[in-house]
Amino acid sequence: MSLYCKCSNTTTTATLNTRKKEFTKILRLSSTIRKIHISLFFSITATHSFIHSTMASAATPTSFSLLSRASSSSTTSHPNNTILRLPSRFLRSPLPALGFAAADPLLSAHVASKLRSIKTSAKPITGVVSMAKKSVGDLSPAELKGKKVFVRADLNVPLDDSQNITDDTRIRAAIPTIKHLISNGAKVILSSHLGRPKGVTPKFSLAPLVPRLSELIGVQVVKADDCVGPEVEKLVASLPEGGVLLLENVRFYKEEEKNDPAFAEKLASIADLYVNDAFGTAHRAHASTEGVTKFLRPSVAGFLLQKELDYLDGAVSNPKRPFAAIVGGSKVSSKIGVIESLLEKCDILLLGGGMIFTFYKAQGLSVGSSLVEEDKLDLATTLLAKAKEKGVSLLLPTDVVVADKFAPDANSKIVPASAIPDGWMGLDIGPDSVKTFNDALETTKTVIWNGPMGVFEFDKFAVGTEAVAKKLAELSGKGVTTIIGGGDSVAAVEKVGVAEVMSHISTGGGASLELLEGKTLPGVDALDEAVAVPV
Numbered sequence: 460m461s462l463y464c465k466c467s468n469t470t471t472t473a474t475l476n477t478r479k480k481e482f483t484k485i486l487r488l489s490s491t492i493r494k495i496h497i498s499l500f501f502s503i504t505a506t507h508s509f510i511h512s513t514m515a516s517a518a519t520p521t522s523f524s525l526l527s528r529a530s531s532s533s534t535t536s537h538p539n540n541t542i543l544r545l546p547s548r549f550l551r552s553p554l555p556a557l558g559f560a561a562a563d564p565l566l567s568a569h570v571a572s573k574l575r576s577i578k579t580s581a582k583p584i585t586g587v588v589s590m591a592k593k594s595v596g597d598l599s600p601a602e603l604k605g606k607k608v609f610v611r612a613d614l615n616v617p618l619d620d621s622q623n624i625t626d627d628t629r630i631r632a633a634i635p636t637i638k639h640l641i642s643n644g645a646k647v648i649l650s651s652h653l654g655r656p657k658g659v660t661p662k663f664s665l666a667p668l669v670p671r672l673s674e675l676i677g678v679q680v681v682k683a684d685d686c687v688g689p690e691v692e693k694l695v696a697s698l699p700e701g702g703v704l705l706l707e708n709v710r711f712y713k714e715e716e717k718n719d720p721a722f723a724e725k726l727a728s729i730a731d732l733y734v735n736d737a738f739g740t741a742h743r744a745h746a747s748t749e750g751v752t753k754f755l756r757p758s759v760a761g762f763l764l765q766k767e768l769d770y771l772d773g774a775v776s777n778p779k780r781p782f783a784a785i786v787g788g789s790k791v792s793s794k795i796g797v798i799e800s801l802l803e804k805c806d807i808l809l810l811g812g813g814m815i816f817t818f819y820k821a822q823g824l825s826v827g828s829s830l831v832e833e834d835k836l837d838l839a840t841t842l843l844a845k846a847k848e849k850g851v852s853l854l855l856p857t858d859v860v861v862a863d864k865f866a867p868d869a870n871s872k873i874v875p876a877s878a879i880p881d882g883w884m885g886l887d888i889g890p891d892s893v894k895t896f897n898d899a900l901e902t903t904k905t906v907i908w909n910g911p912m913g914v915f916e917f918d919k920f921a922v923g924t925e926a927v928a929k930k931l932a933e934l935s936g937k938g939v940t941t942i943i944g945g946g947d948s949v950a951a952v953e954k955v956g957v958a959e960v961m962s963h964i965s966t967g968g969g970a971s972l973e974l975l976e977g978k979t980l981p982g983v984d985a986l987d988e989a990v991a992v993p994v
């Protein structure tokens with residue numbers, strides 16, 4: 460909290476904005492320098508792995524891996540010519556983003572430690588850069604007091620058959636912005652979708668969310684039965700300062716997903732300003748995420764949205780190096796964009812999950828009955844070549860756990876990646892690969908993870924995924940920035956019980972993938988730009 464109070468000091472904010480501009484210039488220069496210095500020594504070898512060549516103690520590789528020759532001698536030094544060491548005076552202070560930190564103890568601690576290092580260390584440091592969107596934290600108390608604020612959140616949480624919330628992560632993630640607004644005397648009009656209803660569908664009502672929302676906010680939330688119309692207008696009119704009104708599922712109107720301007724205008728008509736905190740839905744150009752911004756000023760980012768951008772865009776685009784990306788999941792085809800985009804940014808790329816068999820086959824290996832996308836063999840070869848060209852150390856698992864059928868009780872054994880028997884399918888990475896991956900991760904300062912290493916839904920094949928989760932938890936404790944990209948990886952991290960220690964766990968599935976692919980999110984794009992305050 461005290462950190463947030465410091466943020467409201469105008470002089471500090473102004474100075475920081477000036478520094479931010481200087482810092483941005485330097486980052487651009489850094490990116491140019493990086494392109495010039497990319498090392499191109501790379502080879503595919505059947506006998507050595509990147510880690511084995513750097514660590515005498517490592518076990519003999521069981522099959523093959525991809526080796527960056529440059530990195531074999533300088534795993535940790537590869538980034539040295541690409542990193543721009545900034546004098547601390549150029550560090551983009553996290554203060555402007557502190558609104559969310561104030562309500563997020565983990566992030567508060569992260570930011571506080573960063574601030575301490577600025578104050579106490581003469582050593583040059585690197586930092587997280589955020590997208591230049593105006594934040595709810597940039598609005599003064601006078602701009603909020605008594606104002607009707609339309610807050611679009613993503614409260615699309617899973618419900619069981621009895622309408623109980625089975626995972627309230629997204630609700631908890633929305634709370635900091637709501638609390639900030641009500642503590643500043645705003646009237647919060649909260650909007651969300653739930654599921655993909657076709658018209659008004661009772662099972663997709665937001666009503667089951669009211670008790671948990673009220674409990675977390677500390678205020679009894681009023682629920683409207685609609686999201687537009689006279690009843691809503693009446694409820695808004697009677698909303699006190701610090702009150703919260705939850706509108707009914709905005710997708711009960713087909714106009715929402717059509718981004719119908721008249722519908723967007725109706726939504727906007729009940730409010731004075733707009734806050735988008737729905738990161739999970741920011742990749743959708745819908746009336747409540749995009750259209751509404753045309754009718755409300757200011758239109759700003761909420762703390763969750765900003766935090767997601769800070770990590771998934773800022774920390775990934777300008778990482779503390781070495782920067783490793785771990786990409787898994789079932790298919791290469793669903794991760795092409797992410798892999799291609801990460802190859803531009805990372806130093807080490809670890810691949811796992813079902814997609815590895817397409818890479819193996821592209822290298823001429825037998826893969827038994829493992830999942831393979833025959834039409835993506837050329838693409839796999841191209842991605843390997845791209846990694847080589849970019850000087851990225853791309854590691855494929857050296858051993859795999861194979862099964863005689865796709866079932867939790869399948870017979871299984873560990874085999875080298877080069878010796879998958881006919882009729883067997885790879886469902887997890889093996890212990891040798893876990894060790895190799897762990898050793899590679901040990902050298903890093905930033906890690907992003909997207910997609911499981913195996914069929915983690917079956918306990919027998921969850922070992923590789925859980926090992927990665929545990930390793931990232933351990934690294935988080937050592938100050939490494941760890942970012943979990945969403946969906947199945949988040950489920951795995953939660954299953955292992957280490958979610959709390961990660962630097963950032965994304966609340967977005969599709970949105971986080973699109974952001975990692977470098978796409979523009981319409982819900983973000985539509986928001987007001989942050990304005991630099993002159994000193």
Ligand SMILES: Nc1ncnc2c1ncn2[C@@H]1O[C@H](COP(=O)(O)OP(=O)(O)OP(=O)(O)O)[C@@H](O)[C@H]1O
Pocket residue numbers: 787788789790793811812813814830885886887909910911912913914915916944945946947948949968
């Ligand atoms: N070797 C494998 N063979 C078949 N399926 C696999 C294998 N490894 C992982 N999977 C499956 O991949 C699925 C996840 O793949 P998907 O491409 O959907 O990742 P994702 O959901 O996008 O990951 P995230 O949500 O973390 O980004 C899981 O259901 C998992 O069981």
Ligand SMILES: O=C(O)[C@H](O)COP(=O)(O)O
Pocket residue numbers: 613615654655739740743967968969970
């Ligand atoms: O769960 C999600 O990914 C978001 O809430 C977006 O939902 P959608 O895919 O139905 O648009």
